[in-house]
Amino acid sequence: xxxxxxxxxxxxxxxxxxxxxxNGIETIYGVPGIPITDLGRMAQAEGIRVVSxxxxxxxxxxxxxxxxxxxxxxxxxxxxxxxxxxxxxxxxNATTNCFPMILISGSSxxxxxDLQQGDYEEMDQLAIAKPLCKAAFRVLxxxxxxxxxxxxxxxxxxGRPGGVYLDLPAKLFSQVMDADAGAKSxxxxxxxxxxxxxxxxxxxxxxxxxxxAKKPLIILGKGAAYAQADEEIRSFIETTGIPxxxxxxxxxxxxxxHPQSAGAARSTVLKDSDVVLLIxxxxxxxxSHGKGKTWGEAPKKxxxxxxxxxxxxxxxxxxxxxxxxxxxxxxxxxxxVSSGWQAPPATWIDEIKARKEVNxxxxxxxxxxxxTPMDFHSALGALxxxxxxxxxxxxVNEGANTLDLARGVIDMYEPRKRLDVGTWGVMGIGxxxxxxxxxxTGKPVxxxxxxxxxxxxxxxxxxxxxxxxxxxxxxxxxxxIYRGTDIDPTGRDPGTTVFVKDSRYDKMMxxxxxxGYHVTTPDELKRAVDEAMDSGKPALINAVIDPAAGSESxxxxxxxxxxxxxxx
Ligand SMILES: Nc1ncnc2c1ncn2[C@@H]1O[C@H](COP(=O)(O)OP(=O)(O)O)[C@@H](O)[C@H]1O
Ligand SMILES: Cc1ncc(Cc2csc(CCOP(=O)(O)OP(=O)(O)O)c2C)c(N)n1
Ligand SMILES: [Mg+2]
Numbered sequence: 001x002x003x004x005x006x007x008x009x010x011x012x013x014x015x016x017x018x019x020x021x022x023n024g025i026e027t028i029y030g031v032p033g034i035p036i037t038d039l040g041r042m043a044q045a046e047g048i049r050v051v052s053x054x055x056x057x058x059x060x061x062x063x064x065x066x067x068x069x070x071x072x073x074x075x076x077x078x079x080x081x082x083x084x085x086x087x088x089x090x091x092x093n094a095t096t097n098c099f100p101m102i103l104i105s106g107s108s109x110x111x112x113x114d115l116q117q118g119d120y121e122e123m124d125q126l127a128i129a130k131p132l133c134k135a136a137f138r139v140l141x142x143x144x145x146x147x148x149x150x151x152x153x154x155x156x157x158x159g160r161p162g163g164v165y166l167d168l169p170a171k172l173f174s175q176v177m178d179a180d181a182g183a184k185s186x187x188x189x190x191x192x193x194x195x196x197x198x199x200x201x202x203x204x205x206x207x208x209x210x211x212x213a214k215k216p217l218i219i220l221g222k223g224a225a226y227a228q229a230d231e232e233i234r235s236f237i238e239t240t241g242i243p244x245x246x247x248x249x250x251x252x253x254x255x256x257x258h259p260q261s262a263g264a265a266r267s268t269v270l271k272d273s274d275v276v277l278l279i280x281x282x283x284x285x286x287x288s289h290g291k292g293k294t295w296g297e298a299p300k301k302x303x304x305x306x307x308x309x310x311x312x313x314x315x316x317x318x319x320x321x322x323x324x325x326x327x328x329x330x331x332x333x334x335x336x337v338s339s340g341w342q343a344p345p346a347t348w349i350d351e352i353k354a355r356k357e358v359n360x361x362x363x364x365x366x367x368x369x370x371x372t373p374m375d376f377h378s379a380l381g382a383l384x385x386x387x388x389x390x391x392x393x394x395x396v397n398e399g400a401n402t403l404d405l406a407r408g409v410i411d412m413y414e415p416r417k418r419l420d421v422g423t424w425g426v427m428g429i430g431x432x433x434x435x436x437x438x439x440x441t442g443k444p445v446x447x448x449x450x451x452x453x454x455x456x457x458x459x460x461x462x463x464x465x466x467x468x469x470x471x472x473x474x475x476x477x478x479x480x481i482y483r484g485t486d487i488d489p490t491g492r493d494p495g496t497t498v499f500v501k502d503s504r505y506d507k508m509m510x511x512x513x514x515x516g517y518h519v520t521t522p523d524e525l526k527r528a529v530d531e532a533m534d535s536g537k538p539a540l541i542n543a544v545i546d547p548a549a550g551s552e553s554x555x556x557x558x559x560x561x562x563x564x565x566x567x568x
Contacts, residue, residue: 012172013038029432035106057089058428064432067157068416072100093163107125198322219281220250223281240343243349253415271294272351277303304322377405398454446533448474475543482550483548504542
């Protein structure tokens, strides 16, 4: 009788966990601490995988790439104020890249924050998060947790995916309520990312423009990779015979070795094409905003497929906007491409083929050079072969020369296998992306890192060892940012972009039980990577690169402002 009268209770802790599990969330990436340490422990005890990091930025990056890879929002859990701020860079980066993730941070009590009375890690986090992400919510009452989590999930994945902030004040967790009422308050999100079908008029307009093309080009962006409409996209490209140019994280949607790939003739196709179909790619700085010498003198017509209506005309006129989700739009285009579709003129295809042969020929000469110390190309020649032999491996890549040269040298063969610095060109995504990719897919990960880039997240090698993840890190060690040759003209300090000469990053991995390798030739590099990836265990390879190799800021040095004032 006593049991019957004793009301069954639940609390904020359990409601957050139940809401996440109800919506299929299986993993939380975070750093424990007040007020969310027990939330993490309880989530783990309830079967959610909780991956604890050494810095919240890396946990957030893991959550962001989990969103990109799974189309479910990646969850990052942090403490208040400084932990929240550390997660914000990843949340803003996810929003910039259209990756769905939710940053859940504990926070101080409203009554203290609003009176600025000085709480432990006090900050008005919701106000700070709002401008940096797609949506931001705070929950004050246990009965609202179900709706709050549902709103965050839908906001992250519906329409243009992005980052969402969910603010949970400390007192919320210990709030109790009737268990039955609590269960009823939970919401399972229905159709969070609904199909958005383009109008027939829009489809007909786009097909008419495409039919009129003499030199058509399709540009695939990371939105096309994210959409997981791989077969629809392949079918459309192969049925129309139109050459395609993949942006960095869209590489592998069709193999880079595909006959219609124009990757090795990028400058030519951007300059000479007359109709360009953008699929999940923005005409931002990565595509010179659709204007200027990159795009040649001749007038161009742009067709754009994007789920975000406001993206149209963002930089140049879009003559045939196709607003909708890529899966639905490309399926509708496939239905509209009648069997009598005219392939592009042979002159266009031949022009591209000839240019590709010249460029690939030039590149292969550079890859074969067996210089000592290695330069970027001789090292990348070995890694090109590794991915060719291991097409299902996931390649994480960041740096300047290490990034820009790897993008063109290492062919990708499968979708969503190349994860890199994205729209911002941000350094520091390396270990977070490597961990997120390994946890979400179970696939082997090869992280090809500039030595500076690695430094932003390098402490997570301990996390990689702790969870025994199949991550092989290759550091292109040229003793510095871009190069290792900078000097301080006053002679007092090292140059501003150099690191310790002959540093041994491989020793770091050994400190945590992983395997470290130190290599100085392409053959040694290939053998070490093969051994490490065959082992399925954490490994770090310190690949010595000539400090004089490479160029400042890789391929984008022209973005640097120049001083014309000569110091007296
Ligand atoms: N499922 C989807 N359907 C349609 N568009 C999408 C989808 N997912 C993302 N997008 C769009 O894809 C675009 C990605 O562009 P961007 O990040 O610039 O790619 P890239 O850098 O590879 O060129 C964004 O404008 C985004 O709105
Ligand atoms: C968060 C952030 N801070 C700084 C920078 C600016 C930068 C762009 S590339 C880079 C590192 C280049 O050196 P690395 O050794 O990695 O590569 P390599 O050329 O092969 O020697 C920096 C610091 C960016 N993009 N993001
Ligand atoms: Mg470097």
